Amino acid sequence: MSINILDKIKTIKTLNNIAESGLNVFNKEQYAIDDNCESPDAIVVRSFNMHELEFDHNLKAIARAGAGVNNIPVEKCTEQGIVVFNTPGANANAVKEIVLTSLMASSRNLFAGVTWTKSLADEGDQIPKLVEAGKKQFVGKEIKGKTLGVIGLGAIGALVANDALDLDMDVIGFDPFISVDTAWNLSRSVQRAMSIEQLFANSDYITVHVPLTDDTRGMFNVDTFSIMKDGVHILNFSRGELVNEQDMAAALESGKVGKYITDFPNENVLKMKNAVPIPHLGASTKESEENCAIMASRQVKEFLETGNIKNSVNFPNASLPYTGKRRVAAFHKNVPNMVGQLTTALSEYNLNIADMVNRSRGDYAYTMIDIDNKVNGEVLPGLSEKLGKIAGIVTFRII
Template sequence: MSTIAVNNTKTIKTLNAIAESGLKVFNNDRYTIDDNSENPDAIVLRSFNMHSMEFGSSLKAIARAGAGVNNIPVDRCTESGIVVFNTPGANANAVKELVLTSLMASSRNLFAGVSWVKSLDGEGEQIPKLVEAGKKQFVGKEIKGKTLGVIGLGAIGALVANDALDLDMDVIGFDPFISVDTAWNLSRNVQRAMSLEQLFANSDYITVHVPLTDDTRGMFNKETFSIMKDGIHILNFSRGELVNEEDMAVALESGKVGKYITDFPNENVLKMNNVVAIPHLGASTRESEENCAIMAARQVKEFLDTGNIKNSVNFPNAYLDYTGKRRVAAFHKNVPNMVGQITSAISNYELNIADMVNRSRGDYAYTMIDIDNKINGDVIPGLEEKISAIDGIVNVRVI
């Protein structure tokens, strides 16, 4: 296993147009942006499909300027010790604003009404009279006093829940995996649902903010629709596959579901009645793109400079205050005695350990060890090779 020595220039490659404010994070003599590089140290991208890409031996990190990583071969990266970052929360406000806009606009039949008014083009002086006669077909309902069910109380869900309370809605939330940070930011007036069934049965509107997994795929289906109130409005700004589209079409036709608002249109969805299909605009704001780019770049730079990991989807978060000492950073299998073998290899060089951290995630783990000794030069000759030879080591570098 090889590494780039500590003062060498690191190469960043982008696979999509990344906001300039994000690229400015790398504006120093230790980094270069080279979109033609075949062997960069890190890649920053948005939606580019990487599944058929071959990775160079120098690649250490991939950062997705956004939340979803379906376009990245995460398992293959993990096996090679390549950290995959995303940017949770960076686009949360943009999505929240569109959810609330859609919630109110669909409740008032605004989208259908505006479309109908445009169809009157050419009616000349009759338009005002036609509008007054036809507007009754678009009578809607107010959201004040209604109950919003929020599934998933992460960065987006928590913002939606809090702001819905400010709009005088009652809010029920369900998230069995809510983080401590989110819990601190969530209003105490959000009612806790003890089960999805409870949320389904008591909501007038439901918005979903969960990742697509085997457990969540098709979670909106004929069985769950049967629990819900008649005329329920469902908002999906997470993943299209959360909804069983066959069952949704039937539920919309019968009126069981009053409206389906989705950011993921396809041919099936466009054929359904009472659908508001939005062209995947959830995170499409200038501010969101900049926030995601800056966050992605900062995470990559922090990892390359110090080894610290934050917001990785395939390796554990790990932080060790960086004081400028030589640092050994090793990815390895999560098996017994790995840390002992790494520290033994270091002690064989008569080096003292100043500090260390070890974190695991599933079958893999990450260890950072700071060396107390003053060392001249960029590398400790032979140390990387010695650690790399340990059975179970994926890769290692000395920072």
Template sequence: MSTKILDNTKTIKTLNNIAESGLNVLKNAEYTIDNDSENPDAIAVRSFNMHSMEFGTNLKAIARAGAGVNNIPVDKCTEKGIVVFNTPGANANAVKELVLTTLIASSRNLFDGIAWAKTLEGEGEEVAKLIEAGKKNFVGKEIKGKTLGIIGLGAIGSLVANDALDLDMDVIAYDPFISVDIAWSLSRNVHRAMAIEELFAKSDYITIHVPLTEDTKGIINEKAISFLKPDVHILNFSRNGLVDEKDIAVALENGKVGKYITDFPNEDILKMKNAIAIPHLGASTNEAEENCAIMATYQVKNYLETGNIKNSVNFPNASLPYTGKRRVAVFHRNVPNMVGQLSSAISDYKLNIADMVNRSRGDYAYTMIDIDNKVNGETLPGLEKKIKEIDGIVSVRII
């Protein structure tokens, strides 16, 4: 547990190159970028593996400039009261563009055709004649009128769906947990599959846009493949592990699956027939890196300065308008009477509550309480100590 009362200067450490536009968010008198700090207030990270890191007692937040947090020990952070942020949607357009690019390119056998054309180097004047003779080996198919199945209608999946409709494809999607915001932005022409098997049976192309969990691991496996049309193309720009590699290798070999396009290649995939290995380029655009960096640093800045949380993977989202009053921000176990105990601790110091919000997420909860009175510096350490003594408290900050 840690609290830094009257915390005027905050230290931010970066573990990867974070776009300058993101760091500019923190370039003022209240922040110091110190990549040698052993005990920063917050860490900004992209792909650096943090699992073996020891965290200082002052660390309050980790911001991942990207969506996946597999490189961050989230459970450890939760136990210590460290908020882990990610940036969902910040790189969505970049990934969407690559999905549609490879969807079309794989249909037209573009990758194989380009690789073959390169082998003609040195043939001189014969190149044009050889091209005309050999192009018949790379005849493809158009995506117009074909059915695209989308598993997962988050920030990326919904963009792919709408743009695929504009390319005159039919779109069927499966997502039992679609958010209200996404539903409003999604075209009414997207057909909703009530069961994933319906999507498997109807799709000419399938693209996956779900996180890797125990429920989604190997979502494309032997059983799923048994429902597929012949020669279906499967695209995975979401996570390694969503497609069972042994099962997809068999399906590629026997032609049940025509192409497997993945942004997560490994040695086994590189050996597979008709597998197209993209070197993890989904979010690799200047624009996406800047968007992620800006979003990540704004989230950290907002949390450090106001306690408000948005896009955390381990804390509940919570927001309370910040009016400049003293704010008590407490991360605690989600147990009965916790809010009552916090209120009692504050009233023991003859302080009035001006506003309050309490949000829970599984076994944990987060409470912010604004104090109506003017609070002198001597009161704060005592109040902090009293709150920490409550059973189930993980961390306390007084802002």
């Protein structure tokens, strides 16, 4: 159990190089950045593998400056009441740009052409003549008028779809879980596929932007390839495991798949015919790193100071306007009468409840209660002990 006091200096630990613009979010009067701290209030991380780490009881939040959280033991954090944040959308433009770049470059065989041209370095004055003689092997095709299938219309997929329309492509989108916010931002000219099979069957190019789950693992395989057009180009800037690599190698060898462009090279990919392995550059831009760092830091700062949660992967999102009054924030099992027990504990102190929010997510829930009375002192005598005895509470703070 932990108690947060507003006037206490909070410690932020980083496990990777985090953009300075992000760390500047933490004002020096209230926060200390200490990469060697063994008991931080929060951790900001990029790709550092945290699965073998033990977490101090004081740790309240981990923020991933990026979208994927495979490097964080999310289930373990949930059990210990540690909020895990990510930054969806902060790197969307960077990934969109590399998707469209790869779409055009692979269609025009630029990657292979440049590699071949550099192999002529020792040919001296013969280079121009050799280039003219050899360029015909790299004749490509234009994307204008072709059909792009976009699987997953979140922050990245929607940007790719909209910009592909501006490149005079026809765009088909498939996303059974599209959010209202994304739908507002998506062009009406993006055609809706009623099934993923419809998208597979009608696309000249396919780009995928979905998380790795049990349902999406190996979604590109011999069965789905059989539905696609011959020579289709597949772009994967989401997760390598979305593709059955054995089936992909066979499809590339037969020509069923014309090109496989992936941001996740490994030994299998490097041996594939017509695979374009990119060294995980999707979000590797200065702007993206700064955007992710700023967004991650702001979410941590907001949570530590107010208890409000946005973009958590393991806690429910919950927000109340913060007016400076005492606030009880509790993470607990999603079972009956938890809110009743919290309010009963407060009522024993003759405290009025000014505002309250309760949100659930699976087996857990999060409750914030604002106390209307002006309360002096750090903690109401005995309140923390009383809250700590409520069965089902994982962790709580009095802010």
